[in-house]
Amino acid sequence: MNQPQVHQADVRDVEFGTGVKIVEPCNLYGCKLGDDCFVGPFTEIQKGVVIGARTRVQSHAFVCELVTIGEDCFVGHGVMFVNDTFSTGGPARGRKELWRETVIGNRVSIGSNATIMPVRITDDVVIGAGSVVTKDITTPGTYAGNPARRLLAGQ
Template identity: 65%
Template sequence: MKPYNVYSSGIKDVNFGENVKIVEPVNLYGCFIGNDCFVGPFVEIQKRVNIGDRTKIQSHTFICELVDIGKDCFIGHGVMFINDLFSDGGPANGDQSKWRTTKIGNKVSIGSNSTILPVEICNNVVIGAGSVVTKDIIESGTYVGNPAVKIK
């Protein structure tokens, strides 16, 4: 017996809208990607994720389960979405009851290398590159920093 297991990445059980552009390699499974979307290389989108129409997701981004991204959004390079807050002091170890949801509104731009914890972000928001969003954003504007705060 081999001392390791090999799992193949790829595109499995994805519901695509029309005119979607994908640049491989990607790992997409059990998700929905709306009309006229773009997904760059080295992106992982897990099951139970919804991507709205005309949203663009740049390379090296990770979108975990329970994320809903609205229409006309831009997700920069290397953006990380988190669904486990380590509420018991460590990882949930697959206990999905400890995971939390993230909802991104329409016309939201998230700069490269940002980290998005389980939050809600309203419509018409810009998140600056490298920001860490730790709380809900309920007012349109531009947010930067760690933790992200409104600057205009």
């Protein structure tokens, strides 16, 4: 009988600021977490990710390589960041030169189960739960939908 190769959830090679709290199980490796961050259970934060001070990443979130998240942000339950746009018509299959980065500003709140494609999001933005962000957001405000669009006052 064949035996699978088993990997355990792990926290390794992480640069922690002061006062960071993590709830296991989670898989954090090669990333940097600023002061007073919180990371919930069943979360993966991959190498090279930088998360600013006082940012909260809730359970079941996936933060892939090439993501930077600013200070005082909130990443809701089940949020998924994507770095592979399938630019060749299929997955990059490890060809990292095809991956794209995501940069999240300060004071950005991302609702549960949102998907964030490789984009730039300015400061002071709210992303509604379940939204799919496919383009850069350069104006502060509230965005929701698939694709995410800015909501105007009174909506």
